[in-house]
Amino acid sequence: MNYQQLKCSTVLCLLFYAIGNAMPTQAAANSPQAEVIASPSERFGFADVRRRAADLAATEYSDQGGELPTILQNPNFGYDQYRDIRYRTDKSIWLAEGLPFALRFFHRGFLFNRKVSINLVENGEVKPVVYDKALFDFGKSTLPQEQLPADLGFAGMQVFYPLQDDAHYNEVAAFLGASYFRAVGRQQNYGLSARGLALDTGLPKGEEFPYFSEFWIEKPDKDAIQLTIYALLDSPSVTGAFRFLLQPGDATVLDVKSVLFLRRDVQKLGIAPLTSMHYHGELRESLYLDYRTEVHDSDGLLLNFSSGEWLWHPLNNPRQLHIHNFADASMKGFGLLQRDRNFEHYQDLEAVYHKRPGAWIEAKNWGAGRVELVEIPTDAERNDNIVAYWVPDQAAVAGSELNFDYRLLFGVETVDKVPGARTYASRIGAGGSDSKDTDVRKFMLDFTGSNLAKLPSDTKVEAIISYSAGEVRNKIAQYNPFTNGWRVFFELFPGDAEAVEIRCFLRADKDVLSETWNYHWYKK
Secondary structure (H helix, E strand, O other), X not given: OOOHHHHHHHHHHHHHHHHOOEEEOXXXXXXXXXXXXXXXXXXXXXXXXXXXHHHHHOOOOOOOOOOOOXXXXXXXXXXXXXXXXXXXXXXXXXXXXXXXXXXEEEOOEOOEOOOEEEEEXXXXXXXXXXXXXXXXXXXXXXXXXXXXXXXXXXXXXXXXXXXXXXOEEEEEEEEEOOOEEEEOOOOOOOOOEEEOEEEOOOOOOOOEOOEEEEEEEXXXXXXXXXXXXXXXXXXXXXXXXXXXXXXXXXXXXXXXXXEEEEOOOEOOEEEEEEXXXXXXXXXXXXXXXXXXXXXXXXXXXXEEOOOOOEEEEEOOOOOOOEEEEEEEOOOOXXXXXXXXXXXXXXXXOOXXXXXXXXXXXXXXXXXXXXXXEEEOOOOOOOOOOEEEEEEEOOOEOOXXXXXXXXXXXXXXXXXXXXXXXXXXXXXXXXXXXXXXXOOOEEEEXXXXXXXXXXXXXXXXXXXXXXXXXXXXXXXXXXXXXXXXXXXXXXXXXXXXXXXXXXXXXXXXXXXXXXXXXXXXXXXX
């Protein structure tokens, strides 16, 4: 199975760190800008992108802009050379006008071979942005700039906004590679990615990667707090029209409107996919020769079911590929979160994993289906190995038109919406000191929350545990004075079972106090 393109997302993260994310909020009035060409048209909007996607779906797929010019296919032109090419700050779109948002573009090269067309929309008119090598500082790159074609185009774009203070723009979002994009809230660093669409993820035949082939960005007014971005998606199986309403803040919000047109049947349609990295953490059972206790962009999957139940599934780096499914008649939301915010647990001054955002999807009338979580084995933190997305029960057949609207939040505390107690920590160790069974495992769970902190320490709190196989013994629930919460111990005796699903939540009398902790333990 080929997951190479999934791994690209971590490379994007490294590129964003290298490029930097702050610049003054206004440049000199005579600073050169990217050239835009006005073309008279009726007022442009989402209906135009939708029409383009529908028309495109009625034609045979043609891979437009999928091959780099020969000059950029030099095997010596790798990550370091590509990283040296940076968009010139003083040529940022709207910078000289002092508008709330500014744009910069990514050069093509390295893994980012596709030509992406970028347009500005001003007063309803579309103005294509023209590539010019003068827009870029090539740094130490030995690329012969004079040989670059005039119609090279761009690979993607960055969005800037004065997120930290009024004096500087900060990078708040970026669209680069296939249909990948990511965003950050205030005082956060880039981490996990979102995608426009996932097709056939985790299937033996391999995954298909749709890509955003064209963008249209509406020029904001001087008081705007929101930026409107339209995108056209294309692939052999699906075309799509997207509208992103981007609003930066403590949590940066993207309200997403999408319409998909299917060229052919799709076995597995993944809606609102999130892609992340989990190398090792609290539930590791293998030895990692790493001075850092934890290394991950996300530590768990959170789900909110139509029944009102909240479920937390800690992530792991498995020895074999695992796919977990969580079905619901009308899922309210799901997300990959980074709950652990303690620097001491990561000890990484460069990657600053404790400042990575979580991402939360609020579904809007999606109907029946399932959230699917894919955990892929990885031997390095450079590889994204976690994917989560919604798979509708509705068949994805050729000729179909499907609509999926949702809200996507990138942030920290504000994206973790559990109303009661939540899992603060999940740990595992050898169990069964009186048993010769080496597969016995002891689990320790810490639950914290304002509702638990208000309870007297002698409150009779019970851990309700269910499991799919084997036997759970020696269950204990006790007050933890160091967290003002409750700690749960239990031992799992799996017996002959190769895999066991475990669930645990806290209850006092008939009152449910916490989310449901859910974990899949595997013998191999």
